Amino acid sequence: MFAYSYSRYGSPDVLEKIEIPTPAPKPDEVLIKVHATTVSAADWRVRSLTLPKGLGWAGRLMFGITGPRKPILGTDLSGVIEAVGDKVTQYQPGDAVIGFPGADLGAHAEFVIMPAEGKLVRKPDNISFEQAAAIPFGATTAYDFLVNKTQIKAGDTVLINGASGSVGSACVQIAKHLGAHVTAVSSGSNVQMVQQLGAERVIDYRREDVTALGANFDVVVDAVGTLPWSRAQHLIVPGGRMLLIAGKTSDIIFGALKARMKGKRMIGGVASESRDVLAAVVDLAERGVFAPVIDRCYPFDEMRAAHAHVDTGHKKGNVVVFFTGKNQSNALE
Ligand SMILES: NC(=O)c1ccc[n+]([C@@H]2O[C@H](COP(=O)([O-])OP(=O)(O)OC[C@H]3O[C@@H](n4cnc5c(N)ncnc54)[C@H](OP(=O)(O)O)[C@@H]3O)[C@@H](O)[C@H]2O)c1
Numbered sequence: 018m019f020a021y022s023y024s025r026y027g028s029p030d031v032l033e034k035i036e037i038p039t040p041a042p043k044p045d046e047v048l049i050k051v052h053a054t055t056v057s058a059a060d061w062r063v064r065s066l067t068l069p070k071g072l073g074w075a076g077r078l079m080f081g082i083t084g085p086r087k088p089i090l091g092t093d094l095s096g097v098i099e100a101v102g103d104k105v106t107q108y109q110p111g112d113a114v115i116g117f118p119g120a121d122l123g124a125h126a127e128f129v130i131m132p133a134e135g136k137l138v139r140k141p142d143n144i145s146f147e148q149a150a151a152i153p154f155g156a157t158t159a160y161d162f163l164v165n166k167t168q169i170k171a172g173d174t175v176l177i178n179g180a181s182g183s184v185g186s187a188c189v190q191i192a193k194h195l196g197a198h199v200t201a202v203s204s205g206s207n208v209q210m211v212q213q214l215g216a217e218r219v220i221d222y223r224r225e226d227v228t229a230l231g232a233n234f235d236v237v238v239d240a241v242g243t244l245p246w247s248r249a250q251h252l253i254v255p256g257g258r259m260l261l262i263a264g265k266t267s268d269i270i271f272g273a274l275k276a277r278m279k280g281k282r283m284i285g286g287v288a289s290e291s292r293d294v295l296a297a298v299v300d301l302a303e304r305g306v307f308a309p310v311i312d313r314c315y316p317f318d319e320m321r322a323a324h325a326h327v328d329t330g331h332k333k334g335n336v337v338v339f340f341t342g343k344n345q346s347n348a349l350e
Contacts, residue, residue: 020126021320022088026066029324039128044102047133049114051096053150053314053339054124056323057183060090063122064324069242071266091124093117095140095149105133113140115299117153119290125320127340138296141303148302151309151335155183156298159191161288162238162260164297169236171196176234176252178227179241180216181207184262186310186334187298188238189214194306200234202227202244207333210310228252239264246272246283253281261285310334 018039023031042048062068063085068076080086098112108114117136118124131137140149163169175192179185180201192199193215201216208219220227228248235257237249242263249259259276261269261283269285276283301307312333315323323338 018127019317020089021091023064023085023090024088025084026064028065029321029328031064032321032324034318034320040130042100042102042105042130044104045133046102046130047098047105047108047114047137048100049094049096049116049129049131050099051094051124051127051129052146052341053095053337054091055093055150055154056090056320056327056336056338057092057154058327059092059120059154060122060125061324061327063087064090065328069263069265087122089123089125091122091126091129092119093150093153094124094129095146096129099128101133107133108137113142113146114138115140115149115152115295117157117290117295119153119157125338127317134292136290136292136295138292138299141299144299144302146341147311147314147337147339148309149299150339151183151311151337152298152302152307153295155185155187155335156191156301156307156309157290157294158184158262158288159187160294160298162262162284163188163191163195163236165289165294166284167236167258167260169195169197173197173235174200174233174254175236175238176200176202176227176230177216177238177240178202178222178244179239179263180211180214180219181310181333182240183310183332183335185238185240186211186214187307188240189216190307191298191301194301197236200230204331210333214310236260238262246275250276250279250281255280258282258284262288312336314339316340 022035094116175197181203199216200218201211202220205221238260240262245268273283314337
């Protein structure tokens with residue numbers, strides 16, 4: 018099988034297309050023929066070792082000190098079960114699935130092994146393989162922060178910074194679905210798209226200063242890393258919460274302490290990856306409540322170009338890499 022591999026941290030040029038033996042599933046595993054995957058912000062961070070400030074050495078310990086420990090990137094996949102291990106009863110060859118290897122990586126390959134009980138669900142028939150691959154990374158992060166960690170409720174006022182990215186575009190849709198009133202922050206070229214996703218008001222960060230909005234929000238979400246506690250605190254009502262999805266380690270630690278002293282709460286850290294959360298967001302997509310935004314689709318052979326686009330830091334939603342089928346554009350475009 019073919020895969021993209023890298024042996025040193027760096028630009029998209031470190032990626033090499035290689036041919037390696039197709040693995041065989043163990044008794045409790047499935048072998049998936051990948052139809053589509055994504056290049057996520059995590060792929061960019063791990064490939065280039067561009068980690069949030071304060072995580073440098075921890076990151077090297079986690080991902081490999083002198084070079085990458087896991088040579089194949091890729092956090093998301095959609096595909097079809099090719100083979101199952103002896104003990105697997107829930108899937109059979111031919112089943113279409115959505116997988117979220119997440120931090121385990123490995124989806125930039127023609128075939129991927131996953132535990133049958135892992136972060137894997139059936140792909141609904143009304144979702145294409147390209148859309149399916151674009152669901153896990155952004156939507157599971159948004160769901161875990163907004164639903165599991167924060168319990169956003171109808172009527173809450175929510176400010177979402179970075180609303181046009183993979184995580185932000187999912188946050189807007191999920192917050193809207195929960196009945197929240199969403200104010201979003203994006204650049205001018207993405208204002209219309211973010212409005213279509215459900216934002217009632219959109220601030221163009223290049224023209225307006227979001228910190229001048231006043232104390233209007235029950236919840237402030239930073240999915241970029243430009244709105245830390247020091248800039249956002251006065252926007253949050255007493256008893257309100259700040260979700261620091263992207264930001265420096267020191268902002269998470271000291272922000273949390275300062276928030277507590279002001280009777281507010283800061284929630285940061287890493288989204289928990291689970292099959293339950295994946296199933297919840299796939300259900301939202303099947304019901305048409307959530308539609309992953311797709312910026313561009315690249316054929317597998319153009320993996321480096323897909324990474325280069327993600328490296329700009331200005332993708333809209335998700336960048337998909339496909340093996341088979343036609344290039345699919347987003348219904349919202
Ligand atoms: N805590 C966790 O567990 C967790 C999980 C997933 C991701 N993350 C982190 O969350 C961040 C977002 O991930 P992602 O996948 O959504 O990234 P992404 O899709 O690459 O985000 C790109 C978007 O950010 C917007 N943007 C750039 N600068 C901005 C600014 N100054 N103000 C507002 N928007 C701006 C861009 O919009 P314009 O083109 O309009 O500028 C673009 O649409 C990353 O840092 C990622 O590492 C954390």
